[in-house]
Amino acid sequence: MNMSSQCAENLAQGGAGCMHMRAESSSKPLKRVVGAVVLRGDEVFMAKRQSSKDYGGMWEFPGGKVEEGEDDQTALKREMQEEFSVDLRVGDFLASGDDGRIELFCYLAEMLGDPVLSEHEECRWVGLADLQDLEVPPADKPAISRLQKMQRR
Numbered sequence: 001m002n003m004s005s006q007c008a009e010n011l012a013q014g015g016a017g018c019m020h021m022r023a024e025s026s027s028k029p030l031k032r033v034v035g036a037v038v039l040r041g042d043e044v045f046m047a048k049r050q051s052s053k054d055y056g057g058m059w060e061f062p063g064g065k066v067e068e069g070e071d072d073q074t075a076l077k078r079e080m081q082e083e084f085s086v087d088l089r090v091g092d093f094l095a096s097g098d099d100g101r102i103e104l105f106c107y108l109a110e111m112l113g114d115p116v117l118s119e120h121e122e123c124r125w126v127g128l129a130d131l132q133d134l135e136v137p138p139a140d141k142p143a144i145s146r147l148q149k150m151q152r153r
């Protein structure tokens, strides 16, 4: 019996699948997400996710999923317009992290104008020294470590 027919038989018998199928599903490509790291002196702009969303109530770098045909910069600018009605100047790549489902690419950026809250529960300028007290999704941790290292220099 080959691998595929073993899987089919396992499923037909009401089994939870087999190693072969699990390996395939766990290698699904990560969804690409971008986040803007907007600094103002020793503070960074953070937004609180709506409680109805995944990671609800956690703080994130504003941004979102990159759509087909977009590059990271275009996606970040679009998301900042949609979510905060501001233009964005996108700078250097800072760090990336993942949660096994999405991969977050964070870029230093400058907001041109004042952000208007629409899709988040709250937004706030957070001191870099206070970042460790915020609850953030796991994919944000590498960017936060980089920011804290930059601050100590």
Ligand SMILES: Nc1nc2c([nH]c(=O)n2[C@H]2C[C@H](O)[C@@H](COP(=O)(O)OP(=O)(O)OP(=O)(O)O)O2)c(=O)[nH]1
Binding pocket: 033, 034, 035, 054, 055, 059, 060, 061, 062, 063, 064, 065, 066, 079, 099, 102, 104, 137, 138, 139, 140
């Ligand atoms: N924007 C953003 N998303 C993050 C961060 N960290 C993190 O794990 N994520 C996750 C949460 C979501 O699963 C995913 C982004 O999806 P989203 O729903 O916020 O993005 P979107 O605006 O494109 O959403 P939608 O149109 O699909 O509703 O990435 C972060 O710092 N910023």
